[in-house]
Amino acid sequence: MYRYDEFDHAFVSARVEQFKDQVERRLSGELTEEQFRPLRLMNGVYLQLHAYMLRVAVPYGTLSSRQMHKLAHIARHYDRGYGHFTTRQNIQYNWPALKDIPAVLDELASVEMHALQTSGNCIRNVTADHFAGAAADEVGDPRPYAEILRQWSSMHPEFSYLPRKFKIAVTGADRDRAAIQVHDIGLHLKKNEAGELGFAVYVGGGQGRTPMVAKKIRDFLPVEDLLTYTTAIVRVYNLSGRRDNKYKARIKILVHETGTEEITRQIEAEWQAIKETDLKLPQQDVDAIDTYFAPPNLVQRPEGWSGLAAARKADHAFSAWVDQNVTPHKNPDYGVVTISLKPIGGIPGDATDAQMDLVADIAEKFSYDEIRVSHEQNLVLPHVAIADLRIVYDLLLTDGLATANAGLITDIISCPGLDYCALATARSIPVAQRISERFGNPERQADIGELKLKISGCINACGHHHVGHIGILGVEKKGEELYQISLGGSGDEICTIGDITGRGFSSEEIVDAIETIVDRYLEIRTDKEETFLATYRRVGAAPFKDALYSEVANAA
């Protein structure tokens, strides 16, 4: 993985020193909260319902054991013993004291981490496929490009005061695990006929109150043009994106209002003017960054498979976990392990300091020192030998980290909602917990199969509900929390925004309503191979609406 050089260290420490000075001025009263606001936001410090919140960047979701230990240490010493992994592959601390934040930033800097550009109208932390560098289906590792973009976008003088925040996601496989089509820019690393690497470029996707699927504006952009082309896109956006209404300020609205053809023309024209400038990437620089992400030297472990079969036979729970949480690796002796942060009835994405330490220890011994944070709010051990699966499972089991539900209905994405968030209109965590409990039975979940359920506590859609196979949006109506359901959303390579079913459900009704939908799916699927999404795409909303608005109404 990428390691800071002196340049990076000097940069990050300078930023920490500046922020120390700013915090001192705030604490002494020299700065008002209003004056302090833009300064703290630049350092990832939000003011939430009950306290300040610190959002720490995990670039493209990649962590070493040492970094994870540090995150655990911060949770233990500066917070209440836990942290919250988010859909942006970051970690949030909900209870740090303002006076401690500079010390936390110092701690982070000591392991080459920071909280820069995790908020504000700038280019945010670049996200990538959480299986990058390990997945069997990968064309190329997207992280070197995400790292180049991370560097180039750091304190960008031209692009730090954009109309609105700007999110870039990169994937390196045809199977899109990074939801690139709901990002401001989505980059799909691929090869052309000549076998050269480049990107399909998508622009103008997003969620929030106006969800939109991105438009493909270029089928193949050579790697050397990555920064010039991105500059052209962001420049056109910075000059023309709307600033009169913050709800219309994202690039998706500009693309929508200008039209894909015209915006593409403007971007291409700007690109022609800057294509041959200093930002054109020399191959040697790409190669130099690439070497940081060279795959670890995986030891041959062919003995794994025979042992695995026996271990699976002996322990049904272990077998279910392997089925659900282990994904094929490039190297057949290895697997990619998803560590579910969705224990039945738990808070999606939360991890205690002890759990973080445990994961760090396991990664050090059994995953070549690498950990990933997924946008589905889980952790990933990218390089685990098949021969070590049993021991890794046993270790995870000691602290509630072996829930076999990756991709199942209880693997819920949920935003913090009214329990923490100042913008929330409804609670989301408690709804996630109740749904998780209702469907917690392992056989039942496995029978239902792949089903992505996503919950947001307000229209900002931090919980990705628009792209949930089942999405739940909490709104407030006449002082009561009401939950709207949408169906058929998907954030992968066939990206769709879910359709709203109709009137919302009360907090009491919502779990029954979800069960009604799931039961109807089980009735009408052709067979177990037909997933919920496939069924929905075949039959449409009608059968589900029928079930929802007749049965629940009758039952109520």
Next chain:
Amino acid sequence: MSDIEQPAGELWGREGFREDPYVTAETLEEAGDAPAVILPLVAWLGLTEEIRNASNRKIGVLVAPGESIEPLLPLLDSIPVIALQFPAFNDGRSYSKAELIKNQHHFKGELRAVGDVLIDQVAYMLRTGFDTMKVNHAVTLNRLAGHNLHDVPGYYQPGRGSHTVSGTYSWRRVPGA
């Protein structure tokens, strides 16, 4: 807070504060016989070529964030100063305009930032191509007077006032001419 050593409204550049030779006016008439004037874009575009190029008077142009710089581009050689407005610190359009004017279209005159500028933005402005700023933000003035630019030791992008460093990536720069 220490006292501001310079009066507000002075013009600041890399060399420090100096007198602003320009007056800002809505029209040429309003400016009387001032030898250096800055006019709003529409008024400036309304001038005849003869007046713009008159040797006894410098006439610069003030551009609001929502106004396009397109009509100025063919005329850059005849403009002594372009002042880009920052009515609110978070309106960043003028940074891109600075980049276009200075780096893509090679404007040789003075590029000026006017308005609500936070101290953290000054370094950004210098790097995108601004030469001077006329700032109304008290904290910013105070810090500028103390030569505290809030800058970082290295940049991850090419830009004005910086140079390449050997042995590292092509996009990186360090401060200095």
